[in-house]
Amino acid sequence: MAKSFLSLPILSLFIALFFNSGGLLSLAHGQTQGQRTWCLAKPSTSDEALKNIINYACDHVDCGSIKKGGPCFDPNTLLNHASVVMNIYYQYQGRNYWNCNFTNSAFISITDPTYGDCEYEYVD
Numbered sequence: 001m002a003k004s005f006l007s008l009p010i011l012s013l014f015i016a017l018f019f020n021s022g023g024l025l026s027l028a029h030g031q032t033q034g035q036r037t038w039c040l041a042k043p044s045t046s047d048e049a050l051k052n053i054i055n056y057a058c059d060h061v062d063c064g065s066i067k068k069g070g071p072c073f074d075p076n077t078l079l080n081h082a083s084v085v086m087n088i089y090y091q092y093q094g095r096n097y098w099n100c101n102f103t104n105s106a107f108i109s110i111t112d113p114t115y116g117d118c119e120y121e122y123v124d
Helices: 008-019 024-028 047-058 078-092
Strands: 038-041 106-109
Touching: 038 078, 047 078, 078 106
Parallel strands: none
Antiparallel strands: 038 106
C-alpha cells in the first residue's frame, strides 16, 4: 500500500492554517481583529510600476480624488496618487492582505495616512 504524502496531523494543521480566517493567518500578517488598516505604495516602487498600478486600480474604483481639483491631487506625484487609489481598491476589495500586494509594491499601514483635505478611505 502506498504511503500518504501528508500525515493526518500535518493535513489537520494545513486545514487549520488555510481555512481559519480569524486565526493564525491574521496574526501572521501583523493585524489584530478590529484594527484599522490602509494600503500604501512603497516609496521604492518604480514610476512605471506606479503608473501601471494607478491604471489597474482606476479600472476598478473611482479615482476622482486624484484628478486635478480633487482633494488628493496634491502633492501631484505618482507615489501619492498610487497610494490613494491602492487604498481605495484595498478597502473596497475587503481589506485582505492580498488586496494590498500590487506585485509587491505596497504595504499595509496601521497609521491613518490622511492629510489636509485628502481623507484616506476606511470602509467599515
